[in-house]
Amino acid sequence: MTDATFSPADGSQTLVILKPDAVSRGLAGKILDRYLTKGLTLAALELRHVDQQLAAAHYAEHEGRPYYPTLIQFITSGPVVVMVLQGERAIDIVRLLNGSTDAGLAAPGTIRGDFSIFYQRNVVHASDSPATATREIGLWFPQL
Numbered sequence: 001m002t003d004a005t006f007s008p009a010d011g012s013q014t015l016v017i018l019k020p021d022a023v024s025r026g027l028a029g030k031i032l033d034r035y036l037t038k039g040l041t042l043a044a045l046e047l048r049h050v051d052q053q054l055a056a057a058h059y060a061e062h063e064g065r066p067y068y069p070t071l072i073q074f075i076t077s078g079p080v081v082v083m084v085l086q087g088e089r090a091i092d093i094v095r096l097l098n099g100s101t102d103a104g105l106a107a108p109g110t111i112r113g114d115f116s117i118f119y120q121r122n123v124v125h126a127s128d129s130p131a132t133a134t135r136e137i138g139l140w141f142p143q144l
Contacts, residue, residue: 006043006086008133013043013086014094015136017125020078023047027115027123028081034097034111035085043084044141050076057139070120082140091133094126 006012016035018028036042050058055072062068085094099110103122106113116123127133137144 006090008127008137009130011091011130011133012088013084013137014091014127014133015125015140016083016085016094016127017075018081018083019121019123019125020074020080021116021118021121022123023079023081025115025123031111031115031124032081032083035094038093038097040085040087040090040093043086044144045081045083046141047079047081049079052076054139058136067120074120084137084141084144091127091130095128098124098126 008014018031022028022031052072055075056063058075059068059071062071087093097111099106099112101112101122102119103112103116104119106116106122108114111124112122127136
């Protein structure tokens with residue numbers, strides 16, 4: 001697969017956010033290293049402060065759910081590292097490396113299993129499907 005063939009639509013690109021807890025705890029380098037060591041490559045990387053508008057757009061599918069306000073509050077509480085990772089089956093690989101979204105149940109050896117025990121403060125976000133990756137990459141990195 002050449003760089004020109006990477007696309008969120010086929011699962012070979014995914015958006016990953018290292019959440020405020022990962023950044024404040026100094027885990028960004030360790031987490032990024034796991035993705036790169038696995039063989040994924042970076043298409044984009046940026047340190048950002050998330051505003052309310054971007055947070056609301058990113059979490060739009062959760063609006064109206066009881067936990068929605070805490071999602072918005074947390075993602076806007078400090079800087080995040082947001083990136084687009086690419087490689088064959090990037091979405092599947094990243095989700096496997098990340099582990100269960102319920103960090104308290106995530107297997108040891110996964111990013112969440114090793115670095116978090118809290119459900120919503122689970123250090124990373126990753127796109128869960130090609131459609132989600134396409135939408136999220138468009139929100140965070142419209143120039144791609």
